[in-house]
Amino acid sequence: MSLHFELVTPERLVRSEAVYMVTVPGTEGDFGVLEGHAPVMSTIRDGELSVVKAPGAAPETIRIEGGFAEVNARGLTVLAEKAG
Numbered sequence: 001m002s003l004h005f006e007l008v009t010p011e012r013l014v015r016s017e018a019v020y021m022v023t024v025p026g027t028e029g030d031f032g033v034l035e036g037h038a039p040v041m042s043t044i045r046d047g048e049l050s051v052v053k054a055p056g057a058a059p060e061t062i063r064i065e066g067g068f069a070e071v072n073a074r075g076l077t078v079l080a081e082k083a084g
Contacts, residue, residue, distance in 0.1 A: 004075030023050035
């Protein structure tokens with residue numbers, strides 16, 4: 001099982017990869033996304049994405065600022081104002 005994850009800023013495509021899980025800092029609270037997650041769109045607050053590449057692997061964090069997250073049948077897309 002894998003989730004297609006993309007992280008995009010206005011300047012560039014930062015990431016496009018298959019991962020196990022991503023935790024997103026939503027404005028209503030953090031939420032985790034796995035493959036098969038129900039479709040959802042959320043605004044995101046400044047914070048850290050937590051990316052787990054495989055079950056049991058240590059999470060990698062990516063600092064992001066503002067934007068939106070969309071989960072659909074293709075996977076998770078995070079449109080961030082800034083990432084790095």
